[in-house]
Amino acid sequence: MINLNKNSAIWLVSDEQLNGEFRQAVSLVRQIYRKVHGVSSTTSLAYKVEAVLNCGVDISRWGRPELDALLQVTFRDSEVTLSYVDRTLANTPPSYGTALSQFFRMVFIALWGRRVLIAPLSIQTINHQVECFDMLCEKLDxxxxxxxxxxxxxxxxxxxxxxxxxxxxxxxxxxxxxxxxxxxxxxxxxxxxxxxxxxxxxxxxxxxxxxxxxxxxxxxxxxxxxxxxxxx
Incomplete structure (x- = not known):
């Protein structure tokens, strides 16, 4: 199966399964972030991701429309912002938004590895996170x-x-x-x-x-x- 669409993913699981798969992928990448970056420093990527995810945003309510929007948030020069996904993310500071974009890029790679989606061509790779990316690849196997x-x-x-x-x-x-x-x-x-x-x-x-x-x-x-x- 090939997806030549620039912006839209092909989802391989039902709407009922999708959020559960997403939360498992988020949990996996959070574990990797904590191990590699730690959460003690307020400038670490893991700290910023944890701060946002623990501030009242409820990812268990995100379905296919939210995940389609979230995927576009991670694209290069995207005009889609986190507020399109969840209004509680509207006031996310720019540095935290950048950290989240990198984090969710890795989550979508995890979803691909778990055979949940075929990504569109606009998906981006992971930059400047060698250890995290290697660890993700090892865990996905x-x-x-x-x-x-x-x-x-x-x-x-x-x-x-x-x-x-x-x-x-x-x-x-x-x-x-x-x-x-x-x-x-x-x-x-x-x-x-x-x-x-x-x-x-x-x-x-x-x-x-x-x-x-x-x-x-x-x-x-x-x-x-x-x-x-x-x-x-």
């Missing part, structure tokens, strides 16, 4: 996510494919991560030839193509590296 994350030179995840040219904030490895989250390529067994063709056709050819900047050909070679039959 999703084959393709671990493989792609391990390519980044800053990641501590071992990879025989790690290369120096990936050490760039706008490098192909970040595009590959975003592209991965817009597929259901959890492992090599999930990769179907028709999906590979759809990715290839969306990156190669004439005109405006949604995946032209995503280094799709090398991405497909990377995610199918463990299976010679798939590489064909």
């Amino acid at each position: 999703v084959e393709s996510l671990t493989l792609i994350r391990g390519l980044h030179p800053e990641s501590k995840i071992a990879s025989i494919f790690k290369r120096g040219e990936f050490n760039d904030g706008s490098s192909r490895v970040n595009f590959w991560l975003r592209l991965l989250l817009s597929t259901n390529f959890y492992g090599v067994d999930d990769i179907q030839s028709e999906d590979c063709q759809k990715l290839f056709d969306s990156a190669n050819g004439v005109g405006v193509l949604p995946l032209r900047r995503y280094y799709v050909n090398d991405f497909l070679l990377s995610v199918t590296a463990a299976c010679e039959e798939k590489r064909r």
Whole structure:
């Protein structure tokens, strides 16, 4: 399954299941934040996230419309603010809002890893949180996510494919991560030839193509590296 929509996710669970899955993903990322950042310093990311989530906001009431809006909050240069999600977040200080955006980016990656959504192309990767992101990948234990994350030179995840040219904030490895989250390529067994063709056709050819900047050909070679039959 491929999601080439720029802004809208494909949700893989029912509305009745969605909030429970979301709260579990939030709990997982909160645990990682507490372990890595601690909550004793008022300037830490974990402190800021905890301060907001403990100030009366009730995420148990958030359904699909709220999560659709929250996802857009995490997009680059988004005009959707936290107040669209929940009015109790309307007065969140800017520095706390930035911390929340990074936090929820990680939550949505957790939701992808739990097979709850296929992300839109506007989803963003995680910046400047190497230990948190590595720990999330280890806890999710999703084959393709671990493989792609391990390519980044800053990641501590071992990879025989790690290369120096990936050490760039706008490098192909970040595009590959975003592209991965817009597929259901959890492992090599999930990769179907028709999906590979759809990715290839969306990156190669004439005109405006949604995946032209995503280094799709090398991405497909990377995610199918463990299976010679798939590489064909």
